[in-house]
Amino acid sequence: MSPDLMIPYLITVPLAAAFLIIIFGKIARPAGYIIACIASVLSLAISLALAFSITKYGILIYKVGGWMPPAGIPMVIDCYSAFILLTANFIAALVTLYSVSYVRRYTDRWKYFTLLMLMMAGVNGVAVSGDIFNMFVYLEIASLATYALVAFGNEGEALEASFKYAVMSSVASTFMLIGIAFLYNYTSTLNMAYIGKFIMENPPAKAISFVSVLFLAGFGLKAALAPFHTWLPDAYTKAPAPIPAISSGVLIKVLGVYALTRLFFNVFGMTKPVSHVLVFFAVISMLGGSILAFGQSNIRRLLGYSSISQIGYIILGFAIGTPLAIMGSLFHIFNHSVAKSLLFMGAGSMEQSLGTQDIKKMSGVISRMPVTGYTSLIGALSICGIPPLGGFWSKLIIIFACIQAGYFGLAFIAVAVSILTLAYYFKAYAPILFGRQDDVLKVPAKNKTQFLMDIPMIILAVVSVASVLFLTPGVMNILIRLATTTVVNGKDYVNIVLGSLK
Secondary structure, three states, rough: HHHHOOOOOHHHHHHHHHHHHHHHHHHHHHHHHHHHHHHHHHHHHHHHHHHHHHHHHOOOEEHHHHOOOOOOEEEEHHHHHHHHHHHHHHHHHHHHHHHHHHHHHOOOOHHHHHHHHHHHHHHHHHHEEEEEEHHHHHHHHHHHHHHHHHHOOOHHHHHHHHHHHHHHHHHHHHHHHHHHHHHHHHHOEEEEHHHHHHHHHHOHHHHHHHHHHHHHHHHHHHHOOOOOOOOHHHHHHHHHHHHHHHHHHHHHHHHHHHHHHHHHOOOOOOOOHHHEEEHHHHHHHHHHHHHHHOOOOHHHHHHHHHHHHHHHHHHHHHHHHHHHHHHHHHHHHHHHHHHHHHHHHHHHHHHHHHHOHHHHOOHHHHHHOOHHHHHHHHHHHHHHOOOHHHHHHHHHHHHHHHHHHHOOOHHHHHHHHHHHHHHHHHHHHHHHHHHHHHOOOOOOOOOOOOHHHHHHHHHHHHHHHHHHHHHHHHHHHHHHHHHHHHHOOHHHHOOOOOHHHH
């Protein structure tokens, strides 16, 4: 099979899985999670095969229905989208496996796995779309599935959190749709490569500036950048634990960070005003997320504010825009996805066993649940930037990039936020993991951590430790450097895609 013919399967496999789960999930309870697990592993395998194909053949383009752009709709995979797809589908496969045991307490579990597959179809669609309107459609598919998953517990607070998320996300979607309408009116095309070509061949226009503002607000909310972050803590606290794990590890990276950077680097072109705005958002996200995390007594809210802060690091690297900074951001996308998904899985296991999300009522987890305790420790150390874990290296690269570019103030802020992160994680996790069980009111263990919940946490912990190997020359050239080159070269994306279409 030609490599480009595999691209649609990234969308059709999870979509077909969702359809099959609806049919067979009611008949046989295991059918839902069995189909979901098979589909998630297949999606990961396809992502891996496409990544290897790109290193051999270059950019891959699939023309839907055989129609040539700009009339037709292309699906495009380059090194950047391949890197994102690998990260997203790796996390999704582990979250699906983790969910098998976690959602046993819910009725109609087949609905959960149906929504999970729909969400992944949307995420993969965003990553491969070469058409800006289709990117928006896939983004909405993923978002709609997520609203339902946040409210899946069917409790009053979960429904409230889902409604809040849906309202704010709908505002973001409105901004995006208006921006797309203005962009189509100005360029007469929805194909991202042709939009980029039109912008290159014509002088700067106020329409592009206006669209840029709309997209910054819309995708900034999807990425949970401050001050657009207010939906995230409630959604992460009330949803089933696998949802914040996949949201923090996949959704805000793909629907927010990837879509934003793809458009501004490869279509519009990164300008100084946009760079300055992104620096502002990055700094207030880093500082605001860390400061707000200090006062949290709920473990999931703390992790949610931590995600806001860490997204700030990622955006900071992209805003600086040097090759070293972008490489640091891409590496931090991977490290944060792995470590934060691990921490949310650990929090879910603690919650099921101890019956609470209250940090003050969690104590001695390592002695109660060794696998959960030790893997959560590794995840926390990685997020804090403790060597030799991956989070240390990606933060260090971003800090060095700030110094290299002459932004000493930003480097100081990045170091200060890392120290703040260490402080609030130590404050929360030291008693949770190492405190004596008789130090606090004992909460009876309701359920021991299921074996299928332990496996994904162990894998993520191993990857957190081993991710430093990604910085070795051979591995870096495959996984990170090629993706960095795709982003740094910016509008070369336009010429490469248009050249491949001839």
